[in-house]
Amino acid sequence: FGSSCCRLKFHPGCGSRVRQGQNPSRLLVQTHPMDCPLGTFIGQETSLIEVLNARVPASLELQDGSVFHGFSFGLEKSTTGEVVFNTGMVGYPESLTDPSYAGQILVITFPLVGNYGVPAEGRDPLGLLSSFESDQIHVKAVVVSDHSWEGSHYTSRTSLNRWLHQHGIPGIYGVDTRAVTKLIRNHGALLGKLLVQSDATNSALQFEDPNLTNLVASVSRREKETFSPPDGEVDDHTYMTSIGQDVVASGAPEKHWHILAVDCGIKNNIIRYLVYRLRLKVTVVPWDYDFTQDEFDGLFISNGPGDPQMCFKTVDHVRTVMQQRPRLPIFGICLGNQILALAAGASTYKMKFGNRGMNQPCIDMRTTRCYITSQNHGFAVDSKSLPPGWMPLMVNANDGSNEGIIHHQRPWFSVQFHPEACAGPTDTSFLFSQFVRNISEPMYTGVTTIPCSMPPIYHKVLVLGSGGLTIGQAGEFDYSGSQAIKALRESGITSIVINPNVATVQTSWGLADRVYFLPVTPDFVEQIIKRERPDGIMVTFGGQTALNCAVELEERGVFQENGVQVLGTPIKAIITTEDRELFAKAVETCGYKVAESACCSSVNEAVAAAAKIGYPVLVRAAFALGGLGSGFCANPEELRSLVQVSLAHSSQVIVDKSLKGWKELEYEVVRDANDNCITVCNME
Known part of the structure; x- marks a missing residue:
């Protein structure tokens, strides 16, 4: 009765043991958790129908x-x-x-x-x-x-x-x-x-309707409580979620600054983050506590449930502090974003269904960077109601709702999401660093400018197609290429496609403006460039064939000679990823290592490389479709036989150390010019 419940001989959801009784139509329950419906039949013979009927x-x-x-x-x-x-x-x-x-x-x-x-x-x-x-x-x-x-x-x-x-x-x-x-x-x-x-x-x-009551009053602590950083080093993995960026080193001072945190429903991980990661002394006070006369170095407004309008006392206290101490740093999270907006004079509204989850994309309006965030809220700030001096800091990329506000001159800002949740996992940790820097450097004002750049306008773009496909080969390049052609059409750009396969989506009637049914080779592509005079070319939608062709055209100087701009992945990046030695050097600059390998152009070189690396080895043809001319070799005889086949498809073979027995995790990531990254898929 459910994917995690009863099976005839074993109940995987609870580790029970159930066997067939003396009567073939009955089950004998031997062991079972008492809180599961089967638990009421321990030591008895029963039927599946009786078990199902035991559920409430x-x-x-x-x-x-x-x-x-x-x-x-x-x-x-x-x-x-x-x-x-x-x-x-x-x-x-x-x-x-x-x-x-x-x-x-x-x-x-x-x-x-x-x-x-x-x-x-x-x-x-x-x-x-x-x-x-x-x-x-x-x-x-x-x-x-x-x-x-x-x-x-x-x-x-x-x-x-x-x-x-x-x-x-x-x-x-x-x-x-x-x-x-x-x-x-x-x-x-x-x-x-x-x-x-x-x-x-x-x-x-x-x-x-719970929103008609003051939910914050029901979850906020009743008494003031102070948390101080412990002496000595702290094991972050014990107290915090996994995070790679050291926020402390990027902004936290030597002294323990004193933060007053308003508990509107503050989460434990926020307190741990402020105390352990930022080394701050944190005094947490109830939602209705009057902190206007207290001494502290920064004000933090926490998350919480319900309608922010119910937190009228908190809003009044924040507004008073903003008027009396205009240089006091203020940072709000989730409900704190709405409370800060109300204190500034803006308004809030109830969303249709709210944003609750771990993968909400938010765009920083100062840099256009997009961050993956964790959220839980049903109300939002009306950005149009922000008074002069305030501006939206973040915007939700899905629904366009407000995700943060910031003051132009004062050290006041807030976000609607939870930066301590590490959904990125380090995407928005800089917000805490900015808050601490506002405290440690009172005259500091963060100024971010977007470089003024006018993207070039393209009128005609050549797309190198996916080429011939046979049964058993993946058609992802045909799919992605057809999407690129549709995008060009929507942008009003003329699309020229070269593809020798008439049976592809890319070459469908009416999709591209012009199609050349010719092989994707350097000579044919060069002739089409001189005839059509495109001002841009896309080379990543034709698989390995198109990449090889583009690399050779770049080496010939065809693109530069004809004024054709390569759109998308630069040729230099293609060469770096395709050349094993260059790729290994690039990975090493990031502090990582790749499996031991060697690039060879002859059978004897491959045998010598395998002897140095140690058998078994993995042999792959360079600059070729995945799997073409590749395989595992356990001895020199197998290696010689396979390398001869591989060199028939490519001028170079790659001999890798075999990683059989290791789990391989593969992520395909797309990155744009603003360093926004999207994982398209992952595999094990």
């Missing part, structure tokens, strides 16, 4: 009348709240304990949740729970497609089901979470009720 039915009812049926897990009780969704694949212990989810029924879109269990509730030297964002679960309920009754991870100490039950949180599984998410996406955030059949209070339960 539950349903998710939405305000628009939609009903989704499933089964209860966690605590068997009914509840109500605002239904929202999170697109993260992992991180459910952190999400469920995030105070920003207070009052909400969380739909987790990943199909299987709980497969790595829940870690122990141990505390770090600051007294904070080391693996969670707060001391309790803040969601009203959890909605999943399926969940694992037992976790499999070295840090796991309990299951998701038992953890929810211990904290009094209900859940429902067996729900089509994709359908729920699409409904919310189209309709907007909806109020919902999770109804458990065994709960007698179902009939009296009414829809309740």
Whole structure:
């Protein structure tokens, strides 16, 4: 009954043992967790139907009348709240304990949740729970497609089901979470009720909008609390998520500056980041604490749940500090972005369904750099309402909503996302460094300018096509090339395609402006360039054949002679990646190493190289399609035979050290001129 539940002889979701009983139609349950439906039948013979009937039915009812049926897990009780969704694949212990989810029924879109269990509730030297964002679960309920009754991870100490039950949180599984998410996406955030059949209070339960209450007051600490950096070195991996950039070295001073952090629902990792990574003394105060007369070096406004308009006391206190101490650095995160905007005189609004997930793209308006961020909010700042002196700092690349604000002259700024979450994983750590520098250098004003450059206008572009394709060969170049041609057409640029294969998408009637059914060779391409006089050429959509052709044309000086600009990947970069020795040197400059290899142009050179590297070796033809003339060789005889074949396809072969037995992770990354990177795909 579910991908992580019962099987005839083994129940992988919880590590149980179930065998066939004396009656072939019955099952004998030998061992099983008690919180799983099978656990009620330990030592008994039962049928799969009886096991299925042991589940407690539950349903998710939405305000628009939609009903989704499933089964209860966690605590068997009914509840109500605002239904929202999170697109993260992992991180459910952190999400469920995030105070920003207070009052909400969380739909987790990943199909299987709980497969790595829940870690122990141990505390770090600051007294904070080391693996969670707060001391309790803040969601009203959890909605999943399926969940694992037992976790499999070295840090796991309990299951998701038992953890929810211990904290009094209900859940429902067996729900089509994709359908729920699409409904919310189209309709907007909806109020919902999770109804458990065994709960007698179902009939009296009414829809309740949590945003009509002051959620911040319910999650904020009641007393002021101070955290100081420990003496000596700190193991960042113990207290922080993985991060490579040393923020401390890029801006933190020797003395421990004193930060006052307003707790609107502050996450544990934010406190750890400020104290451990930035070495700051942090005093955390309740949301309604009057800090206008306190002494501190910088003001931090935390994340939190609900409508920022409910935090009127915090807004008033921030506004007073801005008026009394205009040189005091202020930094806000998530709800802190909205509070700072309200204090400045701007307005906020409720979003259709909010941004909640780990891969929200945000564009820095000062540099046009795009960053991958972690977010959890249902309200946003209206950028059009910002008063004079303020400007948008970040903008969401998906929906265009505000992701941060900054003052032109004052050291005040905030972001809507969570830079401490390390979604990038180091994308936005510079924001903390900027905050510390605002404190340590009072006269510092960060000024960023975008170099003025007018991109050249192209009228006609030549596209080197994918060439001949046979059965078994990948057609990704034909697909990507056809997309490039469509993009050229949308931009009003004339496209010329050279491709010898009539049976490709690139050569479809009406797609390109002109098609030459000729081989992609240097001589033919040069003739077409002289005839068509294009001002640009695309060489990366024709596979290895087009790359080889482009390299030779560059060496001949054809592009420079005819005024043709290579668009996309420069020829120099192509040569560097194709030449094994140049590639190895380039990788070494980044501090990494590649497998030992050698480039050879004859059989004898290959034999000598293999003897030096050691068998087995991997032989590949250079400047050729992947797999062409390649293979593993365990001895000189196999090597001589394969190299002769490889040299028939290429003038050079590459002899690599065999890495059989190692796991290979491959990422294909695209980068633009602004250093924005996108991982197109990854493989193991």
